[in-house]
Amino acid sequence: MTKISDGSARPQRSEIGGIPTRYIGIGVIVILAVWFLFANLDKVKIQFWVFTVTAPLWIALLATLVAGAVLGWLLKGRRGR
Structure with a gap:
């Protein structure tokens, strides 16, 4: 008799x-991201559609990293359904 797996x-x-x-x-990626952020401490001009902001590059990179993490988390929730 053959045993059938229910998956x-x-x-x-x-x-x-x-x-x-x-x-x-995840730990390795976080460590590399933090190292990359603190290796980029120069001030840069960030231009949005209407206005320009001067800020340290690490803040712009951190904001991008956080936005990407949030989007990944939101999309992961949709894929699991």
């Missing part, structure tokens, strides 16, 4: 030293 088997999760590799990857 509920969970995939194996990989770990390094008891820490899931997903968390290690």
Whole structure:
């Protein structure tokens, strides 16, 4: 007799030293992002459609990083449904 799987088997999760590799990857990306932000401390002019703002480059990069993270989080929620 053949056993039929109901598709509920969970995939194996990989770990390094008891820490899931997903968390290690996220940690590496966060460390690289912080390093990149603080390597760019010069002031720059940021032009929007109507006005221009002068601010440190790391603030613009941090705002872009946060906006991307929020968009990724929102889109992840839609894909899971």
